[in-house]
Amino acid sequence: MEKFTTHTGVGVPLRRSNVDTDQIIPAVYLKRVTRTGFEDALFAAWRGDPSFVLNQDAYRAGSVLVAGPDFGTGSSREHAVWALKDYGFRVVLSSRFADIFRGNSGKQGLVTGIVSPEDIEILWKILETKPGTEVTVDLEAKTATADDVTVPFQIDDYTRWRLLEGLDDIGLTLQHADDISAFEAEREAWRPKTLPAKHLPSVEVVPARPAGSQA
């Protein structure tokens, strides 16, 4: 993972609460088997609306998203993070994030900073009155600066450390492979195993047919 220390880019005010991951990327775009190429899918339904913020020239090149509370709720799809990153976003600021989305972001190097609702309002006003204003996000200092205003943000220390160092989670965990093996040696016999597979007798499943052709 690429290290993240500071980032400066155009701030995008998204004055909406409860932006769920179905809005960030609708399910029809989840069928791809790659990790990249999701930029067109970002906010797909809203991008059809000419007044949507990302359709305005000043915000089109945005890379710091300033959103309302409860950003990233709903589905666990990591595609939401990939779509934001593929579009060019490096940071999302909100007063509250859904847990799974925040976790997924941390794995993918997208910074999710928790900013107080009052400071979000201040950032929105700056970005709306001066479209195209750049925001500087300093992960070391945990601050976001737009114009002459600097607001603090929160991010958990472990995620921040991993982002600053650009460390991969699996590699970190495998440093403890001995602990994992020791734990496995003590697991109780009743805990289930999927293999060898057990199940009820196989029965033929009759395919349903379109209405009208159904018997």
Add this chain to the structure above:
Amino acid sequence: MAGTLAEKVWEAHLVRRGEDGSPDLLYIDLHLVHEVTSPQAFEGLRLAGRQVRRPDLTIATEDHNTPTLDIDLPIADTTSRTQIETLRSNAREFGVRLHSLGDADQGIVHQVGPQLGLTMPGLTVVCGDSHTSTHGAFGALAFGIGTSEVEHVLATQTLPLAPFKTMAITVNGQLPPGATSKDIILAIIAKIGTGGGQGYVLEYRGEAIRTLSMEARMTVCNMSIEAGARAGMIAPDETTFEYLKGRPHAPEGADWDAAVAYWRTLRSDDDAEFDAEVVLEAADLEPFVTWGTNPGQGLPLSASVPVPAEIADENERVAAERALEYMGLEPGTPLRDVKVDTVFIGSCTNGRIEDLRSVAKVIKGRHKSADVRVLVVPASARVRLQAEAEGLDVIFKEFGAEWRNAGCSMCLGMNPDQLAPGERSASTSNRNFEGRQGKGGRTHLVSPLVAAATAVRGTLSSLADLDLPADVDLTTFDGSPLDGVGAAVPDTVVVELPLPLPVLR
């Protein structure tokens, strides 16, 4: 020290306690996999030259993309087909058990785990799907993860996790007739909001929860994520043990006895402290329906569409205005006057056999409202087979409903089962987000009973709006087979599958 149920399960899976603010490393007992959130994870393993550490703790099924018609034909949508074929080749390459379309054990991943007896009390269960919270109904710590975490679990069978906070949600008393577990959870979400559970594991307790069947408990835990919680749990009891006993992967003999003895300890101690507590009275509940575009925007069916001007909080008012515009609803309209185009019965929330039985009980001998399309999609192929063994399919077809093959279907419309723009549904699923069931589609979340009554009348309705025969017992919808219909469960013969499964058809 006294502990909560969630804390006990957490402690039992601690591979390594985090130091200096780093997260704990937790062992994962069961990893469920499906086609949508796994391809990039398997690709990551391949690129790093890693194996699946424990294929014997991993199981895959095809559910999100699968069609519910013509399942024996090649999948028409080529991107869906590619994704499913990718899962099949990954399962073969990495030695993961897979239940494919057409297999009797194929179905929604959250039905497949419980019906095979793989989901048990005291486990940690993960899946790249937020509704993994469903499995918490057994007293497991079960939560959804993203694709990077799917890869992490495949490679290490562990996850680094920061501890959750705990919230007790107590539902006292008994549900009134016509109200169900779905109404309990919709009422909870309306009460605490879509962010109310953020950072918490919810534990559902109280008399109303205790008296629920296993499947009804799964409905409650399933929607924990809609309140923002990662997981929801219910302490295991006799209902849990009875559901599990004899299932293909349930422990046997001495293992069963050891397991049950341990499972009985899995309850929050009387003096355990929760970080938050919420109390509801079941007697106050009535059938619930959502009016907006998030699951917290719900009201009793007897209410009217809210008037945004009367909402004091500015954010909520703006959100309500937006939602009503999207939903095409006039403020103040009685919810009962809202006409629907489609009724969807299915999903990991309400697509199990008890749900289908309760719907069949309401619609038996009736015909659907002329303008309404009714889709019945069992959660799994086994549920479909069971329903057919009980004759429920005949009741659905005579009613005018479409009886489909199993899968996620119109819950999220990744397959052809979608709403058209502007179309309105009453849906037993879990999310009413904008475009969730198809671009421009409008979703009202309801219980199976409300879905059934709505299908009869064509407008949002509850059982109270129907002229039900006097001999229909409104108090025993959950769990009881239809009167006079054979409900024989097939013998639990256990056979071994050849592995990897033969998949491509």
